[in-house]
Amino acid sequence: xxxxxxxxxxxxxxxFGPLTFRQAIYLxxxxxxxxxxxxxxxxxxxxxxxxxxxxLAAPPLALGIALAFIKVNKRSFIYFMEAGFYYxxxxxxxxxxxxxxxxxxxxRIKEKEVIAxxxxxxxxxxxxxxxxxxxxxxxDMDVDNNSNN
Numbered sequence: 001x002x003x004x005x006x007x008x009x010x011x012x013x014x015x016f017g018p019l020t021f022r023q024a025i026y027l028x029x030x031x032x033x034x035x036x037x038x039x040x041x042x043x044x045x046x047x048x049x050x051x052x053x054x055x056l057a058a059p060p061l062a063l064g065i066a067l068a069f070i071k072v073n074k075r076s077f078i079y080f081m082e083a084g085f086y087y088x089x090x091x092x093x094x095x096x097x098x099x100x101x102x103x104x105x106x107x108r109i110k111e112k113e114v115i116a117x118x119x120x121x122x123x124x125x126x127x128x129x130x131x132x133x134x135x136x137x138x139x140d141m142d143v144d145n146n147s148n149n
Contacts, residue, residue: 022076023068030064033057 012020019027034057041053072080 019068026064026068030061030067033060033064 012022015021016024037060038053038057041048041056066077067081070077
């Protein structure tokens, strides 16, 4: 029996017309924030100039459009913003500490001893080349027989 394997599993489905679910959420959130700023300022201070209300409502709308549609190095803009945020909060200076080569070699030797201790040599079966060939041939025959049925 043959089954089709999906080829484009990394592409999001278009749910809201030409928009993916994520794009629609970004745009709806940005539009909601811009609407709240524009009309909230109008309710708070009735004589507030329209130009200033538009100027204050534009950045959330621009951010939502950027999150929905802009890609940097074939990745979504949110990953670019995340990397920028981590760059801002993480320290910029790296202090190099020289390691002692002897201590590093001791650690490697200890790791090898631990790994060697995990595998008990008495339980490892010994398989010759002919046995491996026979096993591979029998498995190939089973696969061929099952595909014919």
